[in-house]
Amino acid sequence: MLEKRTADVAFEEVGSAVGSVTGVDVVDIVGIEQDHMPPAGVEPRRDGIVDTAVHDLAKDIDWPTLLWITGIHAMALAAPFTFTWSGLAICVVLSWVTGSLGVCLGYHRMLTHGSFLTYPLVRWLFAFIGGISGEGSAVVWVANHRKHHAFSDQPGDPHTPREGGLWAHMLWIFPRHSAQEEAALVKRWAPALARDRGIMFHNHTCDL
Numbered sequence: 001m002l003e004k005r006t007a008d009v010a011f012e013e014v015g016s017a018v019g020s021v022t023g024v025d026v027v028d029i030v031g032i033e034q035d036h037m038p039p040a041g042v043e044p045r046r047d048g049i050v051d052t053a054v055h056d057l058a059k060d061i062d063w064p065t066l067l068w069i070t071g072i073h074a075m076a077l078a079a080p081f082t083f084t085w086s087g088l089a090i091c092v093v094l095s096w097v098t099g100s101l102g103v104c105l106g107y108h109r110m111l112t113h114g115s116f117l118t119y120p121l122v123r124w125l126f127a128f129i130g131g132i133s134g135e136g137s138a139v140v141w142v143a144n145h146r147k148h149h150a151f152s153d154q155p156g157d158p159h160t161p162r163e164g165g166l167w168a169h170m171l172w173i174f175p176r177h178s179a180q181e182e183a184a185l186v187k188r189w190a191p192a193l194a195r196d197r198g199i200m201f202h203n204h205t206c207d208l
Helices: 026-030 063-076 085-112 120-132 138-150 165-169 179-189 197-205
Strands: 007-012 016-021
Touching (some): 085 120
16 A cells, blocks of 8 residues: 655754655655754744743643643543543554554654655555544644654754653643644654645644
8 A cells, every 4th residue: 555665864963854765856765855944942932923021921831731631640640430441442442543653654754764765545544544543633743743854952942851751751742832833843844744735634623
């Protein structure tokens, strides 16, 4: 089912991407236009948006994401009281399908790093499965992860551990980002995916 092509793509974690690809344009695989990659340590946390010193806690929090994460963990507390072996089996299978196939194989290896190429319908299927995991849309996930590689543990890293382990683990997903910020992030870090109609349809409908 998978189309085999030679693709050797290497990332440098200093704010630039270096790729050598046989027969395929590196931009089409990796989705990063090398000329647009800024040097490490100079990009603000929010792409294309000037941060202000004035913060409104109620407006700065992404409430749907916060309520989603809180609700999932709250419902998990009921698991010991509603346990069934069939429920455990379904949990294990769905965890593997969405996490290993959807996120690790689809979002990470295929869409972020271009480790392999496949047909559009298969690519969109992996994106859909990854979206079920609750980790957001494929194009935003990819953009954030590529930015993380470019600015690992430096200013600009979306989830740097230098701001604390809890921030790196989960708090980084709770600040609210406007549509303008998200568009700037995707334009810079995932321009090829932004031109993929199936991936962008997933981006617009992932939260439904």
